[in-house]
Amino acid sequence: MIETDILIIGAGPCGLFTVFEAGLIKLKCHLIDALPIPGGQCAEIYPKKPIYDIPGYPEILAGDLVDRLMEQAAPFKPGFTLGERAQTLEKLPDGRYKLTTNKGTEHVAPVIAIAGGLGCFEPRKPPIPNLESFEDKGVEYIIKDPEFYRDKKVVLAGGGDSALDWAIYLSKITTELTLIHRRKAFRGALDSVEKVMNLAESGDIKLLTDSEVIGLSGNGSLDGVVVKHKTDGELTINADHYVPLFGLSPKLGPISDWNLNIDKNAIEVNTLDYSTNIPGIYAIGDINTYEGKLKLILCGFHEATLMVQSAYKYINPGKNITLKYTTVNGVAGF
Numbered sequence: 063m064i065e066t067d068i069l070i071i072g073a074g075p076c077g078l079f080t081v082f083e084a085g086l087i088k089l090k091c092h093l094i095d096a097l098p099i100p101g102g103q104c105a106e107i108y109p110k111k112p113i114y115d116i117p118g119y120p121e122i123l124a125g126d127l128v129d130r131l132m133e134q135a136a137p138f139k140p141g142f143t144l145g146e147r148a149q150t151l152e153k154l155p156d157g158r159y160k161l162t163t164n165k166g167t168e169h170v171a172p173v174i175a176i177a178g179g180l181g182c183f184e185p186r187k188p189p190i191p192n193l194e195s196f197e198d199k200g201v202e203y204i205i206k207d208p209e210f211y212r213d214k215k216v217v218l219a220g221g222g223d224s225a226l227d228w229a230i231y232l233s234k235i236t237t238e239l240t241l242i243h244r245r246k247a248f249r250g251a252l253d254s255v256e257k258v259m260n261l262a263e264s265g266d267i268k269l270l271t272d273s274e275v276i277g278l279s280g281n282g283s284l285d286g287v288v289v290k291h292k293t294d295g296e297l298t299i300n301a302d303h304y305v306p307l308f309g310l311s312p313k314l315g316p317i318s319d320w321n322l323n324i325d326k327n328a329i330e331v332n333t334l335d336y337s338t339n340i341p342g343i344y345a346i347g348d349i350n351t352y353e354g355k356l357k358l359i360l361c362g363f364h365e366a367t368l369m370v371q372s373a374y375k376y377i378n379p380g381k382n383i384t385l386k387y388t389t390v391n392g393v394a395g396f
Contacts, residue, residue: 064141066092068373069161069171071148071317072178074102076347076362078131080175084370085138087383092141092169094148094161101128110208111224112231114251115360127359143167148178149316159342164316173373176317176329176338176345177366186308188219192278200284201304205232213237215300217287219275220307221245226254228307233266240268240299242275242289268299278304314349325351335372336365342376344369 068084070077073095081091099105101124104113109125116122122130146163154160154170161169185203187193193201205211205228212235218225221243227250229241241258248255262269270289277288279298287301314327323330323339328351331337336344346369347362355361374383 064092064143064167064169066090066141066169066171067377068092068173068175068370069094069159069169070175070177071095071161072102072176072347072349073097073100073142073144074177074347075104075127075131075359076366077102077175077177078128078135079363080177080346080366080370081135081138081140082131083367084373085135087370087374089370089374089377090140091138092143092171094143094146094163094169096145096147098145100132100142100144101125104128108205111205112227113359114227114254115358117360143169147315151320157342172342172377174343175366175369175373176343176349177347177362178314178317178349185306188275188306188308190275190278196278196280196284196304199282200280200302201278201306203306205305205307208232208235211236211303214302216240216303216305217242217275217299217301218305218307219243220309221248221250222307222309223250223254224309225307226250226258228305229267230254230257230261233261238268238300239266240270240287240301242270242273244272244274246271275304275306328355334368336369337372344373 067089068091070080070091070093073093077093084091104124105128111124112121113124113127114121116127146165146167148161149164150162152160158170158172159174208231211232214236215238216232216236217240218229219242226248233239261267272292273289275287276290278284279286284301284304287299287304288296289299290296318324329338329345329349331345331350331352333352336346338345346365348357
């Protein structure tokens with residue numbers, strides 16, 4: 063049985079940063095993640111994806127961000143249970159929680175911090191008749207390594223931040239890049255939209271709006287993407303790869319059976335400290351919801367910081383905590 067102060071479900075960026083913030087106030091952490099490595103989606107799904115909204119880093123690859131967070135957490139010696147999914151939760155007579163994974167590993171802690179990102183997920187697939195026959199033969203739903211697309215003809219589809227960010231990045235290394243969006247307006251950051259428009263104007267990206275992919279062609283592997291424009295009709299684009307970036311369908315999995323208040327696959331929290339309706343259980347990052355919620359890593363960092371302050375008081379009732387500044391004391395001073 064593994065015992066700790068804060069048991070963190072999810073070893074993504076928010077979970078890793080929680081280790082650092084908790085360590086500053088002498089709280090030990092243990093992390094559980096269904097993935098085989100720390101880092102969550104940033105490590106497993108898109109380690110080479112550039113991230114632009116981390117303070118102090120104009121641009122950092124997702125995998126590099128995970129490396130920095132692991133380095134930051136290392137002095138506090140967190141424990142990890144990887145490749146196992148949080149399954150059941152029960153309240154013990156002494157007030158602590160016992161969490162058991164799908165492989166039977168038992169963990170005990172007074173505080174549970176759910177930082178599971180989107181939870182269990184699968185890509186949202188567009189309704190193209192022959193789509194699945196080209197999976198792993200030119201159709202991918204996630205870009206893990208951009209070098210895979212170097213000197214290739216690539217068609218991206220989507221209108222959010224992921225599609226825009228990858229279009230900007232891949233425009234530097236592909237032979238031909240086309241970005242397709244079914245509307246004229248994009249949902250992503252305005253700066254990214256402006257960059258894509260400039261790349262389209264310079265000819266580095268072929269941009270097709272008011273369009274959608276309706277078919278794929280190829281003999282054994284992909285060689286063409288059939289696109290329908292709202293007014294101009296159909297055209298076929300020669301392509302080695304088609305990557306529809308329509309996001310992931312989140313599922314909470316077993317956590318949905320823990321009697322938490324849930325709204326549309328997200329856990330409702332109190333923004334005072336990101337506590338749930340169950341005392342001692344918190345939710346931070348993309349897995350929670352509240353009025354004005356923004357699903358950004360930096361927002362998750364803020365939530366983690368306030369959460370551990372509340373967790374300390376929950377674990378040590380009546381004991382005051384003094385906020386210290388790392389710039390003055392240094393990590394070694396805590």
